[in-house]
Amino acid sequence: MKRNLVGRTMLATVSMSAIAGLALSACGSDNNTGGAGSSAAGSSAAGSAECGGKNTLTAEGSTAQQNAIAVFNQAWGQACPGKNLSYNPTGSGAGVTQFIAKNVDFAGSDSALKDDQVQKAAERCGGNPAWNLPLVFGPVALGYNLPGVDKLVLNADLLAKIFTGAITTWNDPAIAALNSGASLPDTKITPIYRSDSSGTTDNFQKYLGAAAPQTWTKGAGKEFQGGAGEGAQKSAGVVQAVQATPGAIGYVEKGFADQAKLTVIQIDNGSGAVELTDESAKKAIEGAKISGTGNDLVLDLNSLYGTTEPGAYPLVLATYNIVCSKGYDADTAGAVRSFLTVAANQGQANLAAAGYVPLPDQFKERLITAVAAIQ
The missing domain is CATH 3.40.190.10 (Periplasmic binding protein-like II)
Structure with missing residues (x-):
């Protein structure tokens, strides 16, 4: 018989500073302090990041992704001073729901959009498809x-x-x-x-x-x-x-x-x-294949979970960021591109310490191509 343990749980909303402290105790504090709605177009960037768009993004979803998001958020603030992502780790289902309802800029999900969510997501994106972008792999x-x-x-x-x-x-x-x-x-x-x-x-x-x-x-x-x-x-x-x-x-x-x-x-x-x-x-992960088309980078999970390769640990999930391919206003599109560009580059460096596996080169190349096409 099922029993629901509701006692010792996390609060639904977790501040990014608290998560960063959990995942990045050896990496210093998170100095992201960007204000909502402010613009950072024209600010300088470290490394290869573009720092256009608004200063503050919102996202919601996967708790599996939350410590990786903390890593990426700190990297974004360092590459683009004043930038910050507010992430609410309420679970993948809730994140997709809030994305479709236009309450957040993108969703974090451990699963790609289901067939019955694809059209709703497209409507949220002004009639344009939403893309599933695998940002990091978490065993x-x-x-x-x-x-x-x-x-x-x-x-x-x-x-x-x-x-x-x-x-x-x-x-x-x-x-x-x-x-x-x-x-x-x-x-x-x-x-x-x-x-x-x-x-x-x-x-x-x-x-x-x-x-x-x-x-x-x-x-x-x-x-x-x-x-x-x-x-x-x-x-x-x-x-x-x-x-x-x-x-x-x-x-x-x-x-x-x-x-x-x-x-x-x-x-x-x-x-x-x-x-x-x-x-x-x-x-x-190196044996996993992409089944999605174009810039919708959905993974063929059977190629991952069904592996019998000696020494391969098969239970590895891909955490996706679900974004609009088009349909954002210019300020939001610029910020989404900026955040994901940093996440795919500088943000990968500290993932292992947070319990994740950085992007293999073949996935990283396709991801950066997709991110650059977001409008």
Whole structure:
């Protein structure tokens, strides 16, 4: 039976300075102080950034993206003094909704626009298509709370069975078979899932569908479909629930798992157990392909999640920024181009410290081309 853990959660609106302090404690303070509606056209820039458009942008969405946004926001303020992005990490579903409603300049989402959202987004953009731009890749960790078990290997089939309630104890023979020599307790397994609309949930379920299609038949989507476990609001809520619940396992972005010092599983992708590291995640990303056309850079997730490449960690989500291709006023278009240009260049430098994998060169080249075409 599902229970919604609503206790220890993050506030819906998180200030960028607080997020930057979390992700960038070693990088100094964020000095972005641009005022809403002011213009910075003509201000000088460091590096290759163009600093046109208004000083303040607004965006909303993915909690998986929030620490990366903090990195990018600081880089933007350094490259273009006075520039600032106000980002509200309410979840991917809420971000897309607010973008379509014209309440924010762009959305952060861990999933590309769905078919039923494409037309609504185009209407928001003055009859022009919205583009899904993968700005950064974030590995998803499976954190668990099992005292005395410091190494645990699972595969997609076992994860699918755990999150549907088909496997309910940690000493289940199928888990034991993949963890030879480990002393597994008979502790009850408590899956922790995102109870809010979440692109991380969507990607986790897409991974299960791609890597264990005969076991995971629940489909995907930003709402959890597994039917087992306890729900928690946002990424921070999942971390807190795992920490507070013996026997728990939950999916959360690597940056959050690292900050909380969660113990995380290794994934057997069919070619042996793979530890989650920057290198193993990058190896999977390098095999991913783009399925979108033109400057709409939607990824073919099956090429990522279905990898059996030795040493490749397959559970890596792409965080998109969803923007109008055309339809912005000139001041907003200039600022969106400026922010994304800095994010794709200077902003990539500190991503690893925040738990993300910087853009591979082939994605970066196409992203910069798309950003330059935003009007």
